[in-house]
Amino acid sequence: MRTLLNFLNFILGGFFTTLAWLLATLVSVILIITWPFTRSCWEITKYSLVPFGNTTVHVDILYPEDHNAVLSSGGTLLNLLWLVLFGWWLCLSHILTGIGQCLTLIGIPPGIAHFKLAAIALWPVGQRVVPVELAEELHINPDRRRYR
Template sequence: MPLLSVLLNVLWIVFGGLWMAIGWWIAAIIMAITIIGLPWARAAFNIGFYTLLPFGQKAVSRDDYLGREDVGTSGFGTIGNIIWLVLAGWWLALAHLITAVGLAITIIGIPFAWAHLKLAGIALWPIGKMIVPAD
């Protein structure tokens, strides 16, 4: 990982990244406890790690990246995303939005606010996403 990404990730953790990653992991644990929520738990754990260290990585559509559709990118994935949105997605997105607004007030926090806004979008519709190196 380039030095700039390391520096940005350290600053990110200080400016809300750690708390938001914990929020994702709490959602994942709650989903895993229900057993039925295991598919959402896996996605939430992966995105939680991405939320902890987002610089140097990016979230992409799995079918675009792999060139083929699977269960998570089909109609079942859409149904799964709707269920996720109702159960956990809206409050994670709201937490990212609140954090983004707080960071956007400061000039130095604007890049981090932008990253939180991207994560808010992912929080609403995470199934079918894949975290890959930004290179």
């Protein structure tokens, strides 16, 4: 079922949002000041391509033993810079794609996935894409992003 939903997402507009994330990834590689965004961009590019069967988890939850000083101290600043440079237009692309998909009955599940991606597009630094099974194993509710 996940494969079918991922294929449906790809056909109904997920391809274009994945290209937008890929463009953001390439721009973040080219510009030196945006290098800290590259990992998050790449992670969410994969998530945009295959949203069903995956979820995002913050690195602090995924790797509690590693304390990343950059994410602790500068993560908010990086996310604010991201919001200004890339986040708003990526969020808008996911919202428009989600609305377009929800106009069709069969596109509602991928449309909802794009609304989730729109929220992630605004604040992606520190997010990692993991299989839903791993998130459940870590006792994280993928829909609420909290511990159960």
